[in-house]
Amino acid sequence: MTEPTVTIYHNARCSNSRGALALIQAAGIEPRVIDYLKTPPDRATLEGLIRAAGLTPREVIRTKEAVYAELGLDGATDAALIDAMLAHPLLINRPFVVTPSGTRLCRPPEVVREILPA
Template identity: 70%
Template sequence: MTTTIYHNPRCSNSRGALELIREAGIEPAIIDYLAHPPTKEELRGLIGRAGLAVRDAVRTKEPVYAELGLDSATDEVLLDAMVAHPALINRPFVVTQHGVRLCRPPGLVREILP
């Protein structure tokens, strides 16, 4: 299985997780999720496999969060918003054969590296 990181190169957590993956001798598949956002079902799967609630995967400090009035939104509305506005997706998600983690802080990636 390929290791995959949903990456934003401008994010220090994302860069840190990528560095730790590479230090482990792995060259992951890198998905620029801002340019190529996951589908709603892919996102639901990542969040579920990481053991998170949908709200845990949302960046609430993004301006679009307030603009869309997402404070009391349902999971379905949040997922739709994250797909339509991928900047709302918390990062980085990393997928390996050992599981999925939202790597905030980046060191959490070690839990799923071989």
């Protein structure tokens, strides 16, 4: 059996994440599913996902989570935002999907279609 060519950083409680996973599976692909709340990415992986998706840490952090306000992250630097996401993975927006065609933050879930293998 070959390794999956699609990886989703997934939170089963998130409708966007479930939607992206369903679209991947509907395309006949069984992706590698990483429950990033249980297995958070390390710094290099998180920074790589953000960079590959063409985003900034500010664009990826979940500002509506209580811990965001508790940590006072409104004026934080990119490095401080990354630190906060590593310490509190719930702050990482989801789902990130990685395929040979690219990396996207799939919000809305249909964004995944841009990078699914043919």
